[in-house]
Amino acid sequence: MRFSLLTLPILGVTCLNDAFDTREATISGVHTALFTGLSTCTEIISSFISRIDTYNPTINAIISLNPSALSLAAELDARLAAGNATGSLFCIPILLKDNYDAVGMNTTAGCLDLAGNQPTKDAPAVKAFKDAGAIILGKANLHELALEGISVSSLGGQTINPYDHTRTPGGSSGGTGASIAASFAVFGTGTDTVNSLRSPASANSLFSLSSLIP
Numbered sequence: 001m002r003f004s005l006l007t008l009p010i011l012g013v014t015c016l017n018d019a020f021d022t023r024e025a026t027i028s029g030v031h032t033a034l035f036t037g038l039s040t041c042t043e044i045i046s047s048f049i050s051r052i053d054t055y056n057p058t059i060n061a062i063i064s065l066n067p068s069a070l071s072l073a074a075e076l077d078a079r080l081a082a083g084n085a086t087g088s089l090f091c092i093p094i095l096l097k098d099n100y101d102a103v104g105m106n107t108t109a110g111c112l113d114l115a116g117n118q119p120t121k122d123a124p125a126v127k128a129f130k131d132a133g134a135i136i137l138g139k140a141n142l143h144e145l146a147l148e149g150i151s152v153s154s155l156g157g158q159t160i161n162p163y164d165h166t167r168t169p170g171g172s173s174g175g176t177g178a179s180i181a182a183s184f185a186v187f188g189t190g191t192d193t194v195n196s197l198r199s200p201a202s203a204n205s206l207f208s209l210s211s212l213i214p
């Protein structure tokens with residue numbers, strides 16, 4: 001199976017006087033805030049959810065949120081307090097293109113007919129992210145069934161490019177691309193059979209990385 005990531009090229013900045021500043025946050029920025037005691041995992045995850053609540057009505061990049069994200073963050077805070085914070089992605093908030101199976105969230109591919117499709121098993125990439133400590137915040141819109149490149153779907157509607165609302169976010173992984181450009185998560189996943197990673201990466205000023213999972 002092929003899986004891919006979309007990520008920002010710029011170093012993150014952490015704002016110290018308020019909730020965690022999600023803008024352009026990186027893995028190392030989140031870990032610095034967490035391991036120096038500037039933020040808890042709960043604060044970090046809450047800040048990303050609040051960013052989504054504020055800007056997703058405009059960007060329309062998210063199909064669903066993970067109802068367990070905050071309880072998982074509380075579990076990670078307990079592990080941190082016990083001196084047991086392991087995993088290279090400990091408390092890193094990520095988003096999944098909605099064609100990745102993750103138990104506890106429906107996999108829709110943006111298709112109304114799949115709105116109630118409940119997976120019983122995590123996709124291998126999702127399991128690897130969970131095992132590394134990442135927190136899945138939710139699922140991102142895509143071009144329906146990943147079949148075209150402008151990221152419109154019957155379930156999710158049209159995703160908007162955060163840099164210019166008149167331009168395409170690219171696709172098919174355009175919900176992830178727009179989400180990461182809007183700092184809804186530190187990174188997110190896409191899938192690619194032609195240019196579904198390069199297109200949203202170029203439209204949203206991101207890097208995309210591809211990898212084959214055996």
Ligand SMILES: *[C@@H]1O[C@H](CO)[C@@H](O)[C@H](O)[C@H]1NC(C)=O
Nearest residue numbers: 075079082083084085086087
């Ligand atoms: C540390 O956390 C891991 C993952 O939750 C758990 O399997 C392990 O038992 C914990 N170790 C200790 C010493 O609490």
Ligand SMILES: *[C@@H]1O[C@H](CO)[C@@H](O)[C@H](O)[C@H]1NC(C)=O
Nearest residue numbers: 064065105106115116117118
């Ligand atoms: C997910 O699917 C279940 C079962 O079909 C349904 O009850 C639930 O409302 C769906 N969740 C969402 C967010 O659509």
